[in-house]
Amino acid sequence: MDIPSGVRRVAESLDDVPAYVYDLAGLGRHASAVRAALAGTELCYAVKANPDPEVLRALAPYADGFEVSSGGEFEHVRALLPDALLSFGGPGKTGAELALAPSAYRWHVESPAELRRLRGPADVLLRVNLDVPVTGAALAMGGGATPFGMDPDGVAECLALLGAEPDGRGALRLRGVHAHLASGLAAPDLLTLAETVLAYGRSLGLREFNLGGGMAVSYTRPGERFDWAAYGAGLRALARPGETLRVEPGRALTAYCGWYLTTVLDVKRVHGERFAVLSGGTHHLRTPVTKGHDQPFAVLPRNGEGEDGPVTLVGRLCTPKDVFARRVPAALAVGDVVAFAMAGAYAWNISHHDFLMHPKPEFHYLG
Secondary structure, three states, rough: OOOOOOOOHHOOOOOOOEEEEEHHHHHHHHHHHHHHHHHOOEEEHHHOOOOOOHHHHHHHHHEEEEEEHHHHHHHHHHHOOOOOOOEEEEOOHHHHHOOOOOOHHHEEOOHHHHHHOOOOOOEEEEEEEEOOOOOOOOOOOOOOOOOOOOOHHHHHHHHHHHOOHHHHHEEEEEEEEOOEEEEEOOOHHHHHHHHHHHHHHHHOOOOEOOOOOOEEOOOOOOOOOOOHHHHHHHHHHHHHOOOOEEEOOHHHHHHHHEEEEEEEEEEEEEEOOOEEOOOOOOOOOHHHHHHHHOOOOOEEEOOOEEOEEEEEOOOOOOOOOOEEEEEEOEEOOOOEEEEEEOOOOHHHHHOOHHHHOOOOOEEEEEE
8 A cells, every 4th residue: 555655754753642644735636637537517525524624725726616514514614715615505404504595605405495494695506306226326315215305396396486486585596406316436327327417407497417426435445546537528428508517526535635543552362363452443533434344554563573464453442343444464563553544534524532532633734
């Protein structure tokens, strides 16, 4: 595994307090390549993937805007990047959040009830939940089993409300549709979904389409990358003159820039199985628990060559679920550093930081 030299430098001086390292230069190169591949399509970063201030600043030159899903995210990004275009999405918006609509670039309406509560001026997209077959997805966001967005009946109700213009609702300007139907898909599958969303939106006479995110990221094959070039070319072929197409990647932009470093505190055998107990835990990096995978890693030895063989890497929380990887081959010893890769998205920000009140990790940034 190719580990940036800056990550190695942090590892050399790491003590028992774990550390996150964000390779901002690498992130910039990746975002620049994605931006070029998507020429003709607007690129909006989904802040929920990683709202770290330095990560957002590094992405700003390459993003047309940012997608936020709460009032907290809205205020966070607005304070860091006052001129950024913010699209506000997510179900269950509070009254305080609805009041932000006039200052958002786009407002993603989740239901007729939300639209009735909304006051403009605001530019809105109707989030559609289309019941279409999706194979190979890591996470399905559409269909009857999910609460996100609206089925065609809900969309029709919203269109009637917008057309009626009661009590000043004419200040709400319908711009198009938003759809995020699945996550973890390869470019051909995402393009198939895009065709479906475009056809539906065009049937309503609309010309702006937010196609969401969902680009595949493989934790079992960390060297594999989503085919941005094919996806961008496919979107250009699907677009018609005068239409606006927008995508909202999150994980696929930032996952690769992050590393989580933690030291080995103990190596032990229990009922014949070898465990390495680390100074960190899934309260810092919850990704392998939430996705049920082995987090890719490399061992940086500091005390000579450790014992080799299958080992389960665990944290020091009082729960058997505190596991990073199970029965993986590794040579390690007490004092070595384990560098977990692909820790730049849905990692620190979704973890249960205060469980057992262990120290928070340090944060380092490679420019």
